[in-house]
Amino acid sequence: MSPPLKRVFRFDLWINPVFDERMRSQTDIQLDIGRLAAPDDDNAALLEQAHIYQISPARDELPLKWHAREDLLKRFPNLLAVSSGAAGFDTVDVDACTRAGVAVVNQVGGNARSVAELAIGLMLSVSRKIPLSDRKLRTERGFSRESLMGHEISGATLGIVGIGHTGGQVAHVAKAFDLKILAHDPLLSEQDIRARGGEPVDLPTLLAASDFVSLHCPLDNTTRGMFGAHAFASMKKGAVFISTARGGIHDEAALAEALTSGHLAGAGLDVWMPEPPPLDNPLLRLENVVATYHTAGVTHEARRNVAAWAADQLIGLLHGEKPPRLVNAEVWPLVLERSGSVLKANVPRALQSS
Template sequence: MKAILLGDAMIGGTGFQRAWEKHMGTYGSDIVVNDWEKDWGKLQYRRLEVEKRGPEIETVDETILKEGQDAQALMGLFVPVSSKVMEAMPKLRIVGVSRAGLENVNVEEATRRGILVFNVQGRNAHAVSDFAVGMMLAECRNIARAHYAIRSGEWRKTFTNSDVVPELHGRTVGLVGFGHIGRLVAKKLSGFDVKVVVYDPYTPAEAIKELGAEKVELEQLLKNSDFVSVHARLTSENKGMIGEHEISLMKPTAYFINTGRAGLVDQDALAKALGDKKIMGAALDVFYTEPLPADSPFMTLDNVTLTTHIAGTTADALSNSPFLLMEDVAKFLKEGDSRFIVNRQVLQDEGFQAWLASVRQ
C-alpha cells in the first residue's frame, strides 16, 4: 500500500519513517514522508486551535494534495485529518495518530467513509503521571517559588500557605478521570500513604477498588479532597465540567492540579478563586491559549505553579510512540488483533473488508 507519513516539530516525519520500515515495510515501501508543521511555535498554536475547534478549521496539507489520490494510509501526530483530507484521499483506509487524543481526527466522518482509525493510548502515561505527582509537591511545598526567589536574590521563607504547608501523608487526593494516566497516578501515590478517591463514570467501582481507591461522585470528591488532579479526556459532554460552582465546593486549603486538558476547567473561575484565596493553590500545565498571554490573571498570582504544556514531553514518550502505532497496525493487518482501534464498527464495512482481504493476500 502507499502511505503518507506526516510528522511535525515534535516528532519528525523521519521518526514515522523508521517506525514504518520496522513494522509495516512488508505491506508497502511506497511511502511519502514530510512534516505538517516544522516550526515549534506555530505547531503549539495550531494544534491547540485544532484541539479547541476541531480539524475542519485547517486546510489540507500540500503533501496530501499532491500525493493523496492513491494513498491508502495516513500516519502522523498532530496532522489534522478532516473531511477535506479524506476527500483528497479517496482510497484512504487507515489513519493513525501516535497520541491518545483524537481532537485532530474527524472520527465520525472516517467511520462514515469506512476508514479505520488508530491512536496510541497511554503513550505518555508514565510521563504525565510522574509530572502530576511532581506538580502536587512543587505547588504545596513552594519548590518553584523558592527557586525563583533565590535566583532573584531573595532568601524567601514565607509563602501564601506558610501556616498550613501540608505533607502528602494522610491527605486525600481526588482524581478526575481514571484512564491510563489516572491509574498510574494512584499507583505512584500509594507510597505516600494517601487516600485516593476517583470520579470516573465510565470505570466500574470494582476496577477502582482493585487499585486501592474509592469511586465517588464529583461533588463528594471536590468537597473532601486536599488535592484535586484532572486526568479526564476532553469531550463535548464534559467541556467546562469544573466551573465556578464546582471550585466553590473545594476546601480553602485544597490544591488544584491540571495536567490534562484546559477545556475541562473554567479558567476564569479558577483564577478568581485563587486570587480570592478560596482555594490554597493550583499547578497548571495546560491553558486555553498557549503560550500563556502576558495579561493572563495567572501571571499575577503567587499561589499557582505554571508550566509550558510539557507534562507528556519526555524523550521516551515521543520517540517510542510511532513504533507503538505502527506495531499495532501491523499486528491488526497480520492477525486481526489490535489494542488501539478507535472505531471498530468500520470492521463490518463491506468496502473495508474487501480492502483488508486484498492487503492480507
C-alpha cells in the same frame, strides 16, 4: 504478482525515530513525510495516495486544515485509518471518521507513567512552593525561609477525575505518599475503580473531600467546560487543582477567580486553551500557579513508547490485524471491506490481471 504498496503519511513534526525506522523496515510499506512549510498542493498530493495518516494530537501544533475532519476525509478517500501520536486525539473527528469507514487508533497508555509523574510533581511543586523558592533565590534577598513555608502532601486526600490508564498510574504513585485516593470515572465500574487503587465516589463528594483534585479525563462533549465556577466553588477550601488532561475541560477565568479569592490554595497546570497561553493570561501572573507547557507526556521514554506502539499497530493494521487501541471499534468490519479495493487500486493494471 507483487503485493500492493501501502502508503503511510505524516507531517515533519518531531517524532521519535523508531517510528520511521519500523515503517521503513517493511518492504510493502512506503512512508511519505510532508512538510508543513510546503505548498498545500504538495502535501495534498501525498495525502491523496495515503492509506494511513499518522497525525499530531496537539490541536495548536497542527494547522486546522490538516485536522482529520469531514472535509479532509472527503478529499482523501483512500484513507483507511488515522493514527494519533498520543492517547488524545483532539485533531480527529472520530464521528466523521466512523461515517467514512476510517479507523481511528491512538496510543493510550504509552505515556501514562510520564504524565502521572508530572501530575505528582505539580502537587509537590505547588504544595512546597518549589518554583517560587527558585525564582526568589535567583532574583531577591531579604526574604525568610518561613515566607516559603509549604505543606506536606503525605496523608492528604487526592481526588482523581478519570482513573483510566494515566489516572491509575497516578493512584499507584500516590500510594507512596500515603495519599487517600478518591476517584470518579463514569466509564468504569466501582470494582474496576477499586482495582486501580481508588475509592469510587460521585463528583460532588470528590470535590468536597479532596485536598488535591487531579484531572485525567479526555476532552469531549461530556467533559468540555466541566470545571467552571460552580465546580471550583464546590471544592474544599484550600484545595489544589491539578490538570494534565486537556485545555478546555477547565474554565481558566473561573480558576483564576477561585485562586485570587483565596478559595483555592493553588493550581498546577500543564494544559491550556490555547497552547501556549498568551503571556497576559491572568493565571501566569499568580505565584500559587505552577505552569508547564503540555509536557507531561513529553519524555524520551514516553515519546519512544508512543512512536513504537504507533508503528507496530499500523503495520499490523495494514496486514489485516485488528488494532489493539482502536477508538471506533464498530468501524473495523467496514475498514477490512474497504481495504481490499483501496489497496488493490495501488497495483498497476498489468499486475492486477497477472
